[in-house]
Amino acid sequence: RAAPLPFIARLACSLLLLKLKRQQPSPALISARSPGRRRSRPAMATALLSRLAQEVDPWAPGFWRDFGMGMLKPLAATAAVAMAVALSYTQRLGVEAEMLYAIARSFLQLSVIGFVLHFIFTQSSPLWILLAYLFMVTVAGYTAGRRARRVPRGGYIAGVSILAGTAVTMFLLVLLSVFPFTPRYIIPVAGMMVGNAMTVTGVTMKKLHEDVKAQRSLVETALALGATPRQATVQQVRRSLVIALSPVIDSAKTVGLIALPGAMTGLIMGGASPLEAIQLQIVVMNMLMGASTVSSILSTYLCWPAFFTKAFQIDDAVFAD
Numbered sequence: 001r002a003a004p005l006p007f008i009a010r011l012a013c014s015l016l017l018l019k020l021k022r023q024q025p026s027p028a029l030i031s032a033r034s035p036g037r038r039r040s041r042p043a044m045a046t047a048l049l050s051r052l053a054q055e056v057d058p059w060a061p062g063f064w065r066d067f068g069m070g071m072l073k074p075l076a077a078t079a080a081v082a083m084a085v086a087l088s089y090t091q092r093l094g095v096e097a098e099m100l101y102a103i104a105r106s107f108l109q110l111s112v113i114g115f116v117l118h119f120i121f122t123q124s125s126p127l128w129i130l131l132a133y134l135f136m137v138t139v140a141g142y143t144a145g146r147r148a149r150r151v152p153r154g155g156y157i158a159g160v161s162i163l164a165g166t167a168v169t170m171f172l173l174v175l176l177s178v179f180p181f182t183p184r185y186i187i188p189v190a191g192m193m194v195g196n197a198m199t200v201t202g203v204t205m206k207k208l209h210e211d212v213k214a215q216r217s218l219v220e221t222a223l224a225l226g227a228t229p230r231q232a233t234v235q236q237v238r239r240s241l242v243i244a245l246s247p248v249i250d251s252a253k254t255v256g257l258i259a260l261p262g263a264m265t266g267l268i269m270g271g272a273s274p275l276e277a278i279q280l281q282i283v284v285m286n287m288l289m290g291a292s293t294v295s296s297i298l299s300t301y302l303c304w305p306a307f308f309t310k311a312f313q314i315d316d317a318v319f320a321d
Helices: 007-023 027-032 041-053 063-070 072-076 078-090 096-121 126-147 154-175 183-214 216-224 234-254 262-269 274-307
Strands: none
Touching: 063 072, 072 078, 078 096, 096 126, 096 183, 126 154, 126 183, 154 183, 154 274, 183 216, 183 234, 183 274, 234 274, 262 274
């Protein structure tokens, strides 16, 4: 029994399996062939992908032994962390303990989430998809809120923005039949969108707060002349959105030229054709752009009630030093 494949590799196997099944000859044509003739390449590839994409049984004999053997490579890769810790110590950066804690935490989190996803993938109820999605959004909202901790109810604003942006984008992809509504597809895709939207939303909220505070006199002048909070902060909102969305836009501009993205790399390492990998990567870049833009723009709308009073005045408690 082979060690479990990464989930992005299983996603590639499933997509290739669906395509190859369509390319298989009909049963009548197969029966008409001579018995000694070898199977066609699509049929052989379909059988191989079916074996790769099948579920792993944690209670099967020898599974934990093989799983432990498969974890030897990740453990060996900690040599790079040891090098980073040694350099941090020699340069007296003081982040050695934090590095070790981060790696140990990621090791534990990924191990646990692997088994959780394995359980969810074996369930047919869409309720498990919803629970996993809401959990990711909750954690992302809390993390983005901590980044913009000076924004009142920052966690709530970030969570609602991420939820709306990713849900709208996911609904559009499912409606257009880009992805089927199954845990194996929805959860990895939603995770990528939520993680990206979390970063963009947190940066947007933080930058907007900083700009309004730095240009408070200009905003108050506009309010005194009869402008609404939205009109008074339009320049600050645009600047914060441009700064937050710039990494996403730059990544889309240089994808494949500077570095291969994670989804494409996982597909290729999982055995998929580079041509198949770029198709999924294009979908990923499109959905990240859409979800990040919707989430960041919505967060600015939700920040206005937190920054201003009902009398359209800047809340001193929010922008106090």
